[in-house]
Amino acid sequence: MPDEMLLEVTSVSKRFQVRGQTLHAVENVSFALRSGETLGLVGESGSGKSTLGRTVLRLLEADAGRVVFQGRDLSRLSVSELRKERRHMQIIFQDPLASLNPRMTVGSAIEDAMIIQGIASRVQRKMRVNELLERVGLPLQAADAFPFELSGGQQQRVGIARALSVRPKLVVCDEPISALDVSIQVQIIELLKDLQRELQLAYIFISHNLGVVQHLSDRVMVLYLGEVVEQGSAQDLFTNPQHPYTRVLLDSILKIPSSSAERRPLVTLPGEIPSPFHPPSGCPFHPRCTLAYERCTVEKPILQGPTTTHLTACHLAETAISQ
């Protein structure tokens, strides 16, 4: 079983020191991922989901925990070994324009990825650039354009083409659609889905858009202040949310009603996310939780569940279900 896993993340933590204060960005997160699977990471700003994505790729060094990718512990790799390993794990960014070099044409940006990894000859690279452009739905002339000359959706397609050029097995998608228009979002989602099927890619899909996460993911993790509050299969988690925070998130979604009578009341949910510099004691969510009681303020709940696949970090998990 474990040898089938593409990626195994065990108890990873990441902290930042900012002006003498410690920011707990990611605390004790574990998960595993197979080829062709998608893990959705959900959370509001400051929940540590982007940091987690980058820590998994060792773009940030973890402070604790282990990341095993294709059976190799990434933290044990030397700089040059890691560099080679990178062709198997890629990342797509939220702001494609910021992630592209403004002084490189689209073609050379994609080609540079292959140059860096020493893949293919000059001629082959050029051919592959064209192949990739076509595959992600860009016209061939786009190769000579500079990123700023493209629309946001097209820029994101370039980002995808570049990540794919090295034929990765794992792609971290860090909010790849949140900067895009709705009609373009769907195009990109479809593209990502097709590519996953074709290439057996594993995705870590980071987003605050729950609908999209449910649509794309096999399994989902909900993060709050750097900690996993709930994780499970997309189906379980969204139809039977256990953690009060997951419910709050789901309650905050404004669906399009089918008639004006079905509009949902705009209820106010208490509080805002506390500063990650001073996380609350006990359960991080307790100051905003309507169900919190004394135990929540002192004791940090551990991630557990009735089944091994659906875990919740809440003292009241069972009570919450019945309510």
Next chain:
Amino acid sequence: MVQALLTVENLHTEFRRAEDVIYAVNGVSFTVAPGETLGIVGESGSGKSVSVLSVLGLLRGTGRVTQGTARFGSTDLLKLKRRQLEDIRGRDIGVIFQDPMTSLNPTMRIGDQIMEAMLTHHFVGRKAAYNRSIELLEEVGIPDPQTRFRNYPFEFSGGMRQRVMIAMAVACEPQLLIADEPTTALDVTVQMQVLSLLQKLRETRRMSVVIITHDFGVATNFCDRIMVMYAGKVMESAPLEEFLKRPAHPYSVGLKSSIIEVGQTNRVLLPIPGTTQQLTEPPRSCPFVDRCTMAQDACRETLPQLRQLGGADHWVACLRAEEVVRHAG
């Protein structure tokens, strides 16, 4: 029919650039009735913000209104002198912007910024303005308003800043509140808080609200009327119920079905092909034609005008609207 509060007719706005002209708004018309909430929905570049900012004289850079009228009560806002318009802005029409991070003056105490709105219009005296600012802060849900009055924007969270913006916008009891993407920069839980605050204020003050958003979820749960824009033109405009039941423009239908909601498992996605365009010449045919699955030759030859659909107050700019309604229904 009640006298409309704001009537915009045939509005045209363009941006001059070094080498060309961007036609951002191309003949937009809409009305806002007293107490009504209008949701203007569209993607980036649809001209939804630009058309409203044009009316208020708040265009930046080279933006310029070339045509149209915007009657607010009995005055045409577009014909007013700068001073006259300044008297209306903030007093009769309040505005909230998207990014609460940058939309507040970073070097001014938030209390002073709220007071300024009232003092500028001599709405109340200085002492009264102070008391009212405290009340307003309390009303928009900022705890400990006396202390917070003296804080600077950087000492607030995003959601709190947006509350301050709202307090500022309603300080002079405007008849009309314009909210330009008021929740886009916020987290979902905070978005909910801000929307419910807006709803509360709208009800207690009976003001009209125009909310500009790209989010159908926000618009349909908050507004009485939905107006869909594309490429600087109104594609469709209908009361909420009508819009939900019988969307009549292929773009509206496409946009609505582009939204992936929780619970819709295994849904087949039908993306609208292509991308939004930036018009460098005025549109002569339907601007959506290249992305439309229902396009015909006629759509390429004429520029569809807004026309009334059926007996309802339902307006649409599509030659094949009837078919769209039938198809979707």
Next chain:
Amino acid sequence: MGVVRFLVKRVVSIIITTAAIIAVGYSLMRLAPGSYFSSTTIGSQMGQLAVQNPRLAEQYEHMFEARYGLNEPMWKQIFGYIWHLFTFNFGNSFENPSAPIITQLRSAFPISFELAFGAVLLAVLVGIPLGVLAALKRNTWIDQMLTTLSLMGNAVPSFVLAVFMVLLFGVWWQGVLPINGWGQWQDAVLPIIALGLGNVGSITRYMRSSLIEALRQDHIRTAEAKGVKYWPIIFKHAMRNSMTALITVVGPMFAFSVVNTIFVEQIFSIPGMGSLMAPAFQADDYPLAMAEIYILCLLVMVMNLLVDLGYAVFDPRVKLE
């Protein structure tokens, strides 16, 4: 508490920086080739003496070295020297051994300070309105003219301007304004203009661009949406924000002006620090030269400190660190 800590930290850093400057300067002066006897007038007299009466010359030299502490080990000299300067005990100059340096500086320093301060003041008073005008009239001929003129003001060094002024008021408009000396207020007019014109250019350009930038900010649109009138928007919202940025250029500008007083004083024959400095350097009179450099550096650093304090007052976001 923040202010006090900030002040303590900055004063300590000023002390360290000045000590370093003195140490570097002193060791360079002492270690580098060339003796302090080689080019001073004392040096030439010593040379004569050495021929006439070598013993006396040697004695004299020892006496001289003892007097200035030159026979001590180097590190001791440096530390002693740093201490002397910190206590404003500059000793006497080589060239003019009977006059303590401190008395010379005491009369020269206020003059240079007035000039430099006047130049910065002029720049602020003239540059800000011009910059605002250019920003508000941007892309018109007024803006074009102002930016070109300010670039020119920036380009031409103070000493070239000063020389032109001497020509102008010394030859063509003789008697309109005095072109040398110091005593009455008119004497300060031309030097301050020569010193300040470049600063005017800098401030005009800086003010223009920062005001344009400030007017582009989102919060300006918020103020407009509140109905705030045109001028209050410029003065209360935009200017305040661009002024904070302006403060950061005034500090370096003061330093720049202090250096330029040296040139301008030369040309207008004003008995300030500059007119003491040139001969001091030419004659290798390092006690005087170092004392001057020390005082001027100190002045610049103290002004920078004041500027930073002002910055914090204007911009609440700046935490003093």
Next chain:
Amino acid sequence: MAIARIAVNGVAPARRRSQLAMAWGRYKKDRLAVVGLAWVILFLVIGIIGPWIAPYNYATTNFLTANQGPTWQHIMGTDNLGHDMFSEILWSVQNALEVALGATLISFIVGVALGLWAGLKGGWADMVVMRLVDFMFAFPTFFMDLILVTKFGRGMGPILFAIGITGWAGYARLIRSLVLGMRNGEMVEAARALGATQPHIMRKYLFPNVMNNMIVALAFGIPGDLTVMAGLSVVGMGLRPPLPSFGNMIAAAGSNMLGYPWLMYFPAGIFALTLLAFLFVADGLQEALNPKGGF
């Protein structure tokens, strides 16, 4: 202002010019910058060939022709030692050019190296460099130039070295802040995610993006260094006569002004125009290379 980007039927707008050509197109629009550039080129050419076309040697004194106004023989007149001013100016251009290029280049190289190092390495390297930069900014570096020149002599080499070695802090600070801004940005992160080596990131990602700013900084630095060089002369610590320099001529002219104003017109005028030309070029480059996009 929510306005979408051009994307009619794909990409590739009609204008397919290189970025350099576009920059030149913008530069050309600034007439003063073009005039400035012409003057700078003339300055460069004279700096190279000046000594050959000079009618007299700079050191040739001729008391019979001292203090003459402009004549056909001496088109810019002569000074009190009978030096031909025209020749002096031609030689001065060469000296000025040596300083402008040499000293500025020293500062530039030192500054860029230290700035890059600080920005890329971070940590203690950054600390050390920034403390040094603070030190250099804390007091007027002109005084350090004075000390250095006093001790190492008033020749070309020491002056060039003194000005060069004290002027690096500005470049270092600029490049450090640029690099720092990018180092933590997504562009570099993307390159790192691809497995790019540090040198590769520097060469293909960082360097091309700081080039423009550095060119502009360099262009602004040259007139600054020329001014410092002349300033040394005004205090009497400039290039040791008889080596001619603008500063020496201007300083000398000050004392002879009333009788022989031409001694001032030409050197001061040409010097001022040269500085202006460099600044116009720098200003034009700034606009052309870093256009403020958008509306």
